[in-house]
Amino acid sequence: MRGHIEERxxxxxxxxxxxxxxxxxxxxLFQAAAEEVIRTATDAVKARGRFTIALSGGSTxxxxxxxxxxxxxxxxxxxxxFFFWGDERHVPPNDPDSNFLMAKESLLSKVAVPPANxxxxxxxxPDASAAAEAYEQTLRKxxxxxxxxxxxxxxxxxxxxxxxxxxxxxxxxxxxxxxxxLVVANWVEKLKASRITLTLPVLNAAHSVAFLVSGxxxxxxxxEVLEGNAAAEKYPSxxxxxxxxRLIWFVDRAAASELSTAA
Numbered sequence: 001m002r003g004h005i006e007e008r009x010x011x012x013x014x015x016x017x018x019x020x021x022x023x024x025x026x027x028x029l030f031q032a033a034a035e036e037v038i039r040t041a042t043d044a045v046k047a048r049g050r051f052t053i054a055l056s057g058g059s060t061x062x063x064x065x066x067x068x069x070x071x072x073x074x075x076x077x078x079x080x081x082f083f084f085w086g087d088e089r090h091v092p093p094n095d096p097d098s099n100f101l102m103a104k105e106s107l108l109s110k111v112a113v114p115p116a117n118x119x120x121x122x123x124x125x126p127d128a129s130a131a132a133e134a135y136e137q138t139l140r141k142x143x144x145x146x147x148x149x150x151x152x153x154x155x156x157x158x159x160x161x162x163x164x165x166x167x168x169x170x171x172x173x174x175x176x177x178x179x180x181x182l183v184v185a186n187w188v189e190k191l192k193a194s195r196i197t198l199t200l201p202v203l204n205a206a207h208s209v210a211f212l213v214s215g216x217x218x219x220x221x222x223x224e225v226l227e228g229n230a231a232a233e234k235y236p237s238x239x240x241x242x243x244x245x246r247l248i249w250f251v252d253r254a255a256a257s258e259l260s261t262a263a
Contacts, residue, residue, distance in 0.1 A: 018247040020226070022256055026063070026214045029252045033212055034067045036248065037155065038076065040208055044154040045080045052143075054086040054198060056157040056167070057099030060212045064157075065107035078113040084139070086156055087168035087197035088121040090128045090185070098123070121183075121196050128185035128194035135196065136183040150182065150205040158203070158211045164221040164235030166211070167203070168195030171234050175199060200239050208246045211237065216254045223258040 023029040037053070044051040055061065068076075085099055093100050100120040108118060119138055125131040143151035158166045168186050169175055175186035178199045185194045203209060213222055224230050225237045226249070232238040241247065 018249070020249045020251065023250065023252050026060070026252050029060075029212060029214055029250050030063045030067050033064050033157075033210060033250045034071065036210060036250075037064075037068060037157075038072050040155045041076055041081060044207070045077050048154075049080065051077070051081045052084065052151075052154045053081070054084045054153050054156040054206075055099070055103050056086055056159050056212070057088070057102060058159045060159055060214050061157060062102055062106050064212065065103055069107045069110040073111045076111070078111055079117070081113060082117045082119070082142070083108065083113065084119045084153070085121050086158060086203070087195055088123055090123055090131070090194050090196060092124055093120055123196065128196060132181075132183045132185040132196045136181060139182050139202075148180070150201050153202075153206040155208045155210065156198075156203055156206045158209060158237075158240065160211055160213050160218060160221060160225070160237045162217045162221055164225055164237050166237040166240060168197035169200065169236040169239070170195075171236060176233055176236055176239065203240050204242050204245075206242055206245050208248070209240060209242050210248045210250060211240075213249065213251045213255045215252070216257060218255045219258040222251060222255050223260075227260055 021032060023032055041051040041053070083103070088099050089095075089097050091097050095101065119142070121135045122131050125134065139145070139151050145151050160166050163171055165171060168188070170186065170188045173186050173188060175184050175197060178184055179201060181199055182202050183196065183198055186197050187194050221235060221237075225235050228235070
């Protein structure tokens with residue numbers, strides 16, 4: 001792919017199996033990430049008969065979903081693909097800020113995925129903690145996990161905020177300390193709101209985790225996450241370290257501009 005550089009990343013932030021994929025433009029990033037989703041889905045269906053993915057919110061994933069809908073709607077095994085969410089704002093599912101609504105508009109309404117294969121977080125529940133508990137039970141039932149075990153997603157898509165947060169795991173929030181729950185309602189003081197999020201043990205149990213990071217507003221945080229020495233609780237993306245899976249960082253040139261090895 002034009003403008004595409006792939007390298008193995010090393011350092012104090014992840015294991016030696018992490019991959020840093022540098023792309024020149026945001027469009028190159030979307031294309032590379034789409035190819036990875038398609039490859040991972042195809043491989044998972046061949047190996048295990050289904051593909052489970054946790055979707056991310058935000059503008060970067062929207063562009064990724066639009067690209068997949070446009071280019072792979074006829075080629076993917078949609079009836080064997082199951083869609084979940086890594087986090088959600090505590091707003092109704094038809095709210096403009098809903099991650100579910102964004103994915104529905106950009107991808108799920110445009111492809112032949114059965115409605116029964118789509119598992120949104122039940123944010124219509126006015127109690128964020130109850131919504132988180134209900135979603136945890138959904139995951140436990142679908143993945144048939146016993147107490148003390150965690151579901152193993154085939155692929156989890158993540159973004160990263162300018163403050164280094166990922167999913168709804170914000171700096172120095174209570175959810176960063178969670179070791180046993182699958183889903184929690186995480187109070188974020190600066191937002192004066194609860195966000196519902198998968199926990200770090202779930203993220204780190206996945207077969208594959210992909211970060212999509214684009215734009216100069218992410219450059220300082222990306223440098224700190226990949227190369228800095230600040231405490232991980234201040235940059236929660238540092239805490240995503242799959243124990244037996246792949247970790248891939250898709251970054252464009254703008255986001256990578258403060259890395260010491262930037263081209």
